[in-house]
Structure formats: structure tokens, C-alpha cells
Amino acid sequence: MKFIHTADWHLGKLVHGVYMTENQREALNQFIEIVAEEKPDAVVIAGDLYDRSVPPTDAVDLLDEILFKINVELSTPVVAIAGNHDSAERLSFGSSWYKHSQFYLSGKLTKSFKPVQVNGVNFYLVPFAEPGVVRQLLEDDSIHSHQDAMKALIGKMEEHLNPNEPNVLVGHAFVLGGQTSDSERVLSVGGSGCVGAELFEPFSYTALGHLHSPDAIKHDKVKYSGSLLKYSFSEAKQNKSISIIEMDEKGNFSHRYRSLNPTHDMRELEGHLEELLDPFFYEKQRLHDYLKITLLDEGALLDPINKLRQVYPNVLHLERKIDITDMKKKQSFNITRNEKKSELDLFEQFYTEMTTSEFSSDKKEVMADVIEKVLREEAVK
Amino acid sequence: MKFIHTADWHLGKLVHGVYMTENQREALNQFIEIVAEEKPDAVVIAGDLYDRSVPPTDAVDLLDEILFKINVELSTPVVAIAGNHDSAERLSFGSSWYKHSQFYLSGKLTKSFKPVQVNGVNFYLVPFAEPGVVRQLLEDDSIHSHQDAMKALIGKMEEHLNPNEPNVLVGHAFVLGGQTSDSERVLSVGGSGCVGAELFEPFSYTALGHLHSPDAIKHDKVKYSGSLLKYSFSEAKQNKSISIIEMDEKGNFSHRYRSLNPTHDMRELEGHLEELLDPFFYEKQRLHDYLKITLLDEGALLDPINKLRQVYPNVLHLERKIDITDMKKKQSFNITRNEKKSELDLFEQFYTEMTTSEFSSDKKEVMADVIEKVLREEAVK
Structure with a gap:
């Protein structure tokens, strides 16, 4: 039987x-x-x-x-x-x-x-x-x-x-x-x-x-x-x-x-936005699967869900690996008028506010260069 | 066929x-x-x-x-x-x-x-x-x-x-x-x-x-x-x-x-509360029917639905033929401290407030008698 x-x-x-x-x-x-x-x-x-x-x-x-x-x-x-x-x-x-x-x-x-x-x-x-x-x-x-x-x-x-x-x-x-x-x-x-x-x-x-x-x-x-x-x-x-x-x-x-072989599988996908939207990557994917996508990018992204859906129409859930803000852990981003902070200090505050990664000395150096250049150009005008 | x-x-x-x-x-x-x-x-x-x-x-x-x-x-x-x-x-x-x-x-x-x-x-x-x-x-x-x-x-x-x-x-x-x-x-x-x-x-x-x-x-x-x-x-x-x-x-x-003969018929019943609660009346009724009762009584009644349900357990809806108050048609029942109104005037105001019927001259006469009697007894004390 x-x-x-x-x-x-x-x-x-x-x-x-x-x-x-x-x-x-x-x-x-x-x-x-x-x-x-x-x-x-x-x-x-x-x-x-x-x-x-x-x-x-x-x-x-x-x-x-x-x-x-x-x-x-x-x-x-x-x-x-x-x-x-x-x-x-x-x-x-x-x-x-x-x-x-x-x-x-x-x-x-x-x-x-x-x-x-x-x-x-x-x-x-x-x-x-x-x-x-x-x-x-x-x-x-x-x-x-x-x-x-x-x-x-x-x-x-x-x-x-x-x-x-x-x-x-x-x-x-x-x-x-x-x-x-x-x-x-x-x-x-x-x-x-x-x-x-x-x-x-x-x-x-x-x-x-x-x-x-x-x-x-x-x-x-x-x-x-x-x-x-x-x-x-x-x-x-x-x-x-x-x-x-x-x-x-x-x-x-x-x-x-x-x-059974469903047309739409249910899968998880992880990567940086740019990589996921790269034809070299996505041409190998089953694009119509139901997807949960986890983005590894740091910092703000402009409308990632709609960009992703143009390639992967059935994105059901989008997550960021790195939370953009974790307000509880950090001080809020307030500047009072009396405060005098250097541009670099202000940027550091902004950076730590907007990402969860450290504002390392390497990053500080790069940023200090940029600020100096801009200020010099301002002074020339 | x-x-x-x-x-x-x-x-x-x-x-x-x-x-x-x-x-x-x-x-x-x-x-x-x-x-x-x-x-x-x-x-x-x-x-x-x-x-x-x-x-x-x-x-x-x-x-x-x-x-x-x-x-x-x-x-x-x-x-x-x-x-x-x-x-x-x-x-x-x-x-x-x-x-x-x-x-x-x-x-x-x-x-x-x-x-x-x-x-x-x-x-x-x-x-x-x-x-x-x-x-x-x-x-x-x-x-x-x-x-x-x-x-x-x-x-x-x-x-x-x-x-x-x-x-x-x-x-x-x-x-x-x-x-x-x-x-x-x-x-x-x-x-x-x-x-x-x-x-x-x-x-x-x-x-x-x-x-x-x-x-x-x-x-x-x-x-x-x-x-x-x-x-x-x-x-x-x-x-x-x-x-x-x-x-x-x-x-x-x-x-x-x-x-078909359902145990509970659905019926409408109309009468005064006292009459409906009178065994002479209700003993002839099928008490367990689903009832809509319309009360013909004037004036306020104390908890009529529960009194009725003790006799007719399946009262589904209760209505009053005469609405107790119709606030839109009448002035509200306000007495200011400065106002001097006779007891009869006050009672008339109360009566028209609480019923929809007229405070006729017959009713006025009866009430005037009662008030006079009470006031006389008060004076004797």
C-alpha cells in the first residue's frame, strides 16, 4: 500500500x-x-x-x-x-x-x-x-x-x-x-x-x-x-x-x-546595494524569487527598496545590517549658537550620529585634508 | 411530482x-x-x-x-x-x-x-x-x-x-x-x-x-x-x-x-406597565415569546425592563409610546436663585419637562389643592 x-x-x-x-x-x-x-x-x-x-x-x-x-x-x-x-x-x-x-x-x-x-x-x-x-x-x-x-x-x-x-x-x-x-x-x-x-x-x-x-x-x-x-x-x-x-x-x-519546484523560491540575499544592482551579479540570480535582502552599506541610501525592486520585483523585506542611527546610545546632534566647534569636530559629530562605525584617525586625516582645501578656496575668493 | x-x-x-x-x-x-x-x-x-x-x-x-x-x-x-x-x-x-x-x-x-x-x-x-x-x-x-x-x-x-x-x-x-x-x-x-x-x-x-x-x-x-x-x-x-x-x-x-409552530413566537405587546404585570392579563399570554413591548404610561417609570422581564423573559425591545422628554421642543428646567416662582408654577414647569402632555386646567386645580394643603400643614407646625 x-x-x-x-x-x-x-x-x-x-x-x-x-x-x-x-x-x-x-x-x-x-x-x-x-x-x-x-x-x-x-x-x-x-x-x-x-x-x-x-x-x-x-x-x-x-x-x-x-x-x-x-x-x-x-x-x-x-x-x-x-x-x-x-x-x-x-x-x-x-x-x-x-x-x-x-x-x-x-x-x-x-x-x-x-x-x-x-x-x-x-x-x-x-x-x-x-x-x-x-x-x-x-x-x-x-x-x-x-x-x-x-x-x-x-x-x-x-x-x-x-x-x-x-x-x-x-x-x-x-x-x-x-x-x-x-x-x-x-x-x-x-x-x-x-x-x-x-x-x-x-x-x-x-x-x-x-x-x-x-x-x-x-x-x-x-x-x-x-x-x-x-x-x-x-x-x-x-x-x-x-x-x-x-x-x-x-x-x-x-x-x-x-x-516540488515553485517558480518563486523564498531566499535571503545579502550585499552592498551597488553590488546587488550590478548586472554581473544579478544576471546569475533567480530574479522573481521572494527575497529578504540585507544591505551591508554604511550611511544613508536613497530609496534603496525601489531601486532593488526594479531588478528584484518580489523583495518582501529589506534590512540594513548596520543601523543608520541608534539614538539611545548617542548624544543627539544639537549645536547651540554659542558653541564654537571646528569643522572637523562638527563632521565627527555628524559621522558618529549617522553611522555605527568609529571615526578612525585614518578617516579623520582624509577629512581634515578636505576641509583644509575647501577653507583655502573660500579664503581665495 | x-x-x-x-x-x-x-x-x-x-x-x-x-x-x-x-x-x-x-x-x-x-x-x-x-x-x-x-x-x-x-x-x-x-x-x-x-x-x-x-x-x-x-x-x-x-x-x-x-x-x-x-x-x-x-x-x-x-x-x-x-x-x-x-x-x-x-x-x-x-x-x-x-x-x-x-x-x-x-x-x-x-x-x-x-x-x-x-x-x-x-x-x-x-x-x-x-x-x-x-x-x-x-x-x-x-x-x-x-x-x-x-x-x-x-x-x-x-x-x-x-x-x-x-x-x-x-x-x-x-x-x-x-x-x-x-x-x-x-x-x-x-x-x-x-x-x-x-x-x-x-x-x-x-x-x-x-x-x-x-x-x-x-x-x-x-x-x-x-x-x-x-x-x-x-x-x-x-x-x-x-x-x-x-x-x-x-x-x-x-x-x-x-x-411550523415555533415555541417562541415573535409578537408586539402594548399597554400600561401595571396592566402588563397584572397576573389577570399575563396568565393568558405566551410568556416566553420574543416580545417588543410598547408602554403607554406617562411619566418616569422605575426600571420597567427588569420588571417586565421577570414576567416575560424574552423581551427583546421596549418602547415608550410617549417620549419622556423631548428636549428640543421645551425650555430646559433651570431655576436661578433670584427667581421667585410659586410652587404651582414650579410644578407646572416640572410636569411639562417630564411628560409630553399638557398641564391642563383640571390638573392645575388638583395640584393647587394639594399644594395649599401641604403649605397649611407646614404653617401649623
């Missing part, structure tokens, strides 16, 4: 004021090509189909269109859950009608802990729910954290689970553990939101969503697929992919990645 | 700050009983399923539950369109999956002008759309009003319409015409939002939504079903019902109404 594991589509996402919908449409069309080619027995989507509980209407249209293509046109069973960004209720609407074409969409957590069976594999669906919701649903006052909640839910599932069958949990949670985990990491993340990977031991494979990197956890059987696309510059260096799992009737599986 | 015509459910409606959802659930459960009893070949819902484009999640849950019961559990085909209160895109999500169980939900207007066929009847679905949307869809710049838009759409439908078959249009519009229409009425409503009933001539029956009274139009073949419930006090005296239509293969039909 072969299935594709994906998650965190975040349809309707807005990044630095730019809607990603057209990019998402392109990526999902590539996804559909992969589905057509791989012919999996199921597509598993582990939550955050939308970016927010009330997504823009074109994102609603897009999800409808893509799921219809996969499920109905390509006759591929779909197993999907709501993530923390989705509205459980709004996503659930109509889901009872979808089942006849093997589209199993679990928006709201319910008391049914029975799996959905697709081609011999049992899929246990755990849509995102706050600990308080699980506490109420299970009438168990001991549930306070996500760890408690997941443990209790898995406990319910284990009552009927046959360990000799292939069992897959589909969840949306912040899971820690496995090879890379150490106690510092758990502590630094802050306990109550996290779920330990050891809880998923009863399952042959755990298909997770929530963290956007497929490398977020190194574990044999508990895996994130990663998000569909890069959704922030902190993800610029992450790999984005979908996972292809082939599982036998014992639950043993092989796992491989396939990548 | 028998079908039920209903419209304007407005799920998630808020009336004077009170959510109608539980009332709507009760009414829809009665509706389901009628469906179970009548066993129609289709249920037609002519728009405004929700009250707004992003309805509260419990309204989403309710609609999902009710439609599933009608369509899947009672195996009844459903034909529904979006109204002006619905979001065409949000309502459309998933509708492609519904068709296999003969649930035809048309959220967005499309270029397909073919009818949905249910049990030998052709249903032409016209979801609500602004004239601009229709202009763009049909690429017809002459479309400016709802009248133009409906005329153009029906023109497209007529290209394929077989007048010897039973044809039903399902629409959501402000339709005028028929027996009660006269030019004043059309003028007073203001032209561009309205659609003339004569446009629907090609259809055996036109099932409309938008206006909340089933009597909004008197026409043999073009009818409103009216809303599910009363949704404002201006509807307090309207009949609320659903329409049962039985149609033969020529399109001839019989039409009758069935009523």
Missing part, C-alpha cells in the same frame, strides 16, 4: 503582505502531477489545509478544486484532518457526503476512536484540539497538557488496535523526541505545548503536521512531511517536500521524499 | 442581540418531520441558508446536520441556491461531492444554464448575483440592473428550454408584479433592485426567496415561500409557512401551505 504524506498547505497565507494563493495553486498543480504519476492508494494531509479559520474565498475555491481533482478525478482516497489554523467546524461542513468517494475529512475531534480503513491500512485521525476540548470530550479532569491529551486519546485507540495490522496515526502537534532530542531542547521549547514521540510507539507510522520542516524530528516511525511551500524567511534554508510511503501488511514501510 | 419550497432560513441570525440558532434548530426539526411525513420528491431552498457570509460555527454545524438528515437519511433530493446573505464561494465548497446523493447546491452563478433534473422536473438554478457579476459572466455590457441580469439569464435558459416539460426556476430576488402590483408600488420601492414577475413567464413555477412574507407577491406561478421564522418585529403579523407543490408532467400544479 502506497500513500503520500503531506501537511501544512496553509492556503490563503499572507507573507509580508503578499497572498501566496497563486504560488500555492502552482505547487498544488505539481502535487497533482505527482499523484497522477505515483498513483498512491491514499493521500494523507496532516492538518493546516487553510492558514486561518476564515480563509479568503479564493483559497476556499482552490482547496475545493484541488481536492476534487485528487479524490474524484484521480479516484484517490484522501485522509485529512484539521490543524490549529483550520476552523474545525467550518472545515467539517459537508464531510459526511465526501465519504462515499473515500474522502475522509476529520475536522472536529469526536468520541469515535475507530480508524478509517483504506486499502488494508488503518488510519487513526487526530485533528488538532486544545487540551481543554479533549478533557471535556473524554470527561477526564487529569488532562491539562497536549501530552496528557494525546496520551489519553491514544489510550482509547489502543483498546481496539490490532498490532499485527498496519496502523497509521495522522496528527497535528508539536512532537519532540527521537534521535535529536535532548532535555535542553524540550526545556527550551517549554513543556506544555509539546508531545513526546514515544507516545506514538503503537503505530507503524505517524504522519504529522504542524512543524514546517521535514527534518524537525529524526525518528524512524514518527515524521513530519513539512509544509507545502516556504512560508517565512526562517524557512528559507529548509527542504520542502512530500513523503511517499510504501507499507506492507505488517506495517513495515519504506520512505522517500519528492520535491 | 411533489416538492417542498422553502427559503430564507437565515441560520446564525441575531435579533436584538439574541442568537436565533436554537429556535432555528427547533423549527428545522419540525421541518424534517414534515419532510418525513410528506415524502416529497425534492426539497427546494431558494437562498439565504445563512444570515451572513461568515456565519457562527454552530449555524454551520446546524445546516450540515439538517441537510444531511433530509438528503441522506431521508433520501430526499435537495435543490438549493445561495442568496444575497450567503457567501457564494464558502457555500459552494464541497458541492461537487454532494451531487451523487442528488443534493444540488448552486452557490456561484456559472455559465451552465442547463437545469438539474429531479424526478421529471427541470430545476433552473439562479443563485443571487449582483448585476456586475452577471454582466462580466455573460460579457454583456448592457446589463446594469437586476432586471437586465435576470432577463439575460432567462434568455440563455430559454435557448434549451422545452415548454412542454415541467420547468421550475429557483431564484433569490426582489420580484414585483402580478395581481397586487401597481406603478406606485414599483416606484416607491425604487427601480433598479427589482425584477418584474413577467420575466418568469416561461416557467411552470418560480420558487423565490428574498422577501420574508409568502404574501409578498400575488401571482399564480411566481411565489415566495416566506422565511423559516419571523426575523424582525415588522414580520410579527406575517404568516410563516412552507409551500407544498404537486406538479404533473405538463407543469400544472397545486399549491398549499404548511405551518
